[in-house]
Amino acid sequence: MSVTTVEPPAQKPTVRPQRKNRRPKSSGWWMPYALLAPAVMFVLAIQVLPMVIGICMSFIKLTKAFIANWGSAPAAGLANYSITVDFNSAVGKSLLSSFFVTCGFTVLVVGLSWMLGMAAAVVLQKQFWGRGFIRTLFLIPYALPVYAGIIAWKFMFQKDTGAINHFLFDNLHVGGEKPFWLIGDSSFVAMLIVAIWRLWPFAFLMLMAGLQSIPSEVYEASAVDGAKPWRQWRSITLPMLKPVNVVLILVMFLWTFNDFNTPYVLFGNSQPPAGDLIAFHIYNASFLTWNFGLGAAMSVLLLLFLLLVTGIYLIVVNRRSRRA
């Protein structure tokens, strides 16, 4: 993947400016737009436009009877939404419980992944023998294709043939019945472990990169002042990593909240209520019952929620940094 591959299409948008102006800053106001155009086009066509159509879908009664011919689907007004948020009805109730499961899941996954990533990054900050190897090892879960990692865990979580129960009951001799991990309430724990396993190396990677940009003199200076490691971490590492953390936590939150792969690969078609993450719930609501209008309404609500949380988060973070 060398830089040369970049060249051929590069010529296209640039033929004119090259001829006309040597100094782009003064004129050629459209230059940045030309550079951005391909990216904008793709994002519009592949993400924004479908999104808008999806939002429109939430206002029509797009059930099985109309799916072959969208034009004929009657307007539903807010009917899809009112079914969705009627928490006394079965649909609303199950959506709400899925929402709470997802919230709990997200907080735990993001929190624990961040802690593990931070611990590993701090511990590997200093040079020692075998550091490169350990770092490589830690990154493996992130490098593995999503499904490959989850499938390995799925095998380990099997009741009678899996490694987890074997370890707990045959090696450690924990008493009692071997539990099911992929059904019932323990499926939440299983899903949590898998998600953290996959996500924490990303936190580790980002934080490690962040730590490398903190000059070591800062630590030396504070060590001279007699600061203990914990103090150092609190007063130097954490504040210096703030820009990384702001983005890292936000991105991890969004990825985890929208996580579809983990429950999909882990549970297949029969998701237990405790493993019913919201993206998976909406997928099932749309594709299993053919009610795409309802599914779209749920997705829109999810999107609004994420927008709200992100907005508040960014405002809070920015305000704090202004005060500081």
Next chain:
Amino acid sequence: MHETTGVKVFRVAVITVLAIFTAVPVYVMITSSMKPLRDVQGPFTWWPSEITLAPFVDMWTTVPLASYFINSVMVASAATILSLIIAVFASYAMSRYKFFGRSIFSTTILSTQMFPGVLFLLPLFLIFVNINAATGIQLVGTMGGLIITYLTFSLPFSIWMLAGYFDGIPHELDEAAKVDGCGPVGALVRVVLPAARPGLIAVAIFSFMTSWGEVLFASVMTTEANRTLAVGLQLYSTQSDVYWNQIMAASLVVSIPIVVAFLLLQRNFVAGLTAGGVK
């Protein structure tokens, strides 16, 4: 600088716990891939009762893995190259120009991370179908559709990371190039890109991994002709038996290229992050 015992204990503890947590699934994957079928159908064992390479042979016939593998390679490579080209231009604009709409663009780009895939899956499928009807260009059931979808998925993160990386490259470099008679794109290609090599590699790895691992869109947009590994691997368990040993062998085989590439290039990845977005 000496370390206190507390720090040492903490370090050893963290490394041990995390190493076990990380390595056990990988270990299980490797050993199980060398087990005979009866081993994976009976109670779990940490070591195969006999080591066999049969799963690695059988897995190609249980499921046409080879063709899925080739599809995945083609889709992921094409998406990576295209996404890299597009991201380079966009990030260069973000890094070197002040222009109207800059913040709108960056907000939109970042907010796409929020879009629930399930919401735009069906509409996107529909758009592809309409394009087909209007222009005759086949996007569903071909690699083209998957390629443009995946390249878009990796764009936001790539642009964000590369723009940060470009920021770290002194503007004087471009200016010097421009004085030598290069246009802005000439400066980008001749001066900025070579200097941004680690960042480019990091972005390429990221894009490749995104495409290689995507499941949801692949499950709807692929047919037999363009099925990728993400979907293909699941076919092992729709058989009347679950061939866990073959599943593990196949998982291993599809993981090796990407894991090796990632681990070889991880220094670039970290360097790209350090100099780039993470600042």
Next chain:
Amino acid sequence: MTIRTLTAAAAIAALALATAACGSPSSSSSQNSEGGKTLTYWASNTGTSLDHDKEVLTPQLKKFEEKTGIKVDLEVIGWNDLQTRIQTAVTSGQAPDVVNIGNTWASSLQSTGAFLPMDEDAMKAVGGSDKFLEAALETAGAPGQVPTSLPLYGMVYGLYYNKAMFAEAGLQPPKTYEEMVSAAKKLTKGGQFGLSLRAGSYSTNAHFAFLNSAQNGAELFDADGKPTFASDGVVAGVKRYLDLMQSEKVVKPSDVQVDSGQGVHEFAAGKVPMILGATIDSAILADGMKAEEYGVVPYPAPAGAKDIASFPAGINLSVFKNTKNKDGALKFVEFMTSSETQTALNDKFGTLPVLKGAKPTFLADTEKAKVLLDIYATQSKPLPLVAAEDQFESTVGKAMTQLFSKVASGSTVNEEEIRGVLETAQQQVAASAG
């Protein structure tokens, strides 16, 4: 219209890029093939594996090509994907010409209006409706409407048992539910369980919710097509099925993780003496058990209950309405349902004939084929032929999987809880149908 222009522009640019960069990846997947020369056909997974299906079907498709000059592009799709694929095809209109469907979906899919109605002309083209067994034809769509599918393979549920294990325990094949339970109890010993269920498969669970309710004389939908899942007969039926694991304890708790298509292995290996399955003979044989080593009887009803052992299950063939090759598609349907092709396919797949007067021979095991065909013709009641049938399967089936999970992990599920769960399912179906 700006949006459309924009999309088109974006798409063209994108494609130009894509093709430039990777040397035209657009392989030749011809969906909805144009002209009279080819047909696209999606087959379901009927045999023991997707490859097996391809092996069995290819020679027949060759024969069809020789006969008519029409080439058939075959894709075999697993059950987990088939429904999603059909949905996206229906939604987008980008569909194959001919597709296999689970016959329980017939009326659901009919209500989408995306499939070619088999009116008189079409029926004539495929050889007339008279050629089909009545029980089979009943599954082709909602009553009183022009069907949009035609029967292809017939299947029924049966209780498969291991002859040697029965003989050893001095047991006769059960004729009633009570006999089945007592036989299973006798055979449940020393880590072995008497009966195996696919309790992790939501569709199998839904099927047995239906069968047990039907034995109780309960209906799942009332005359207006409104769901009545929470009625006493259904609750009792569901409980009876759950109790096989819960109070009778003749089913292994980990069967809750056995999904469709799985579980046969244990039976064939002689680890479990009885298993409930729908024409699973080819899978049993493929697993190495010999035909004379096992027998099959109808799934027994409790003494005094209605004698319903199965529903006419199976696979139907549908033609997409927007096919560009309607004549070819109908010719293909005619070919697939002709007695010659039927004999060949049923023999290889171990499925039942759907044609009148066809001999029930499959896998060279006439005796079992006859038992199964009897069940099909005389002891079967069709699943509700309403548009919401698929939603019954997904909601009630999944609810039962959850109940099984509870039982398996040691909690008790009482009648009240079952009723509550079924009420939820009922509301869900009503909400999306309404």
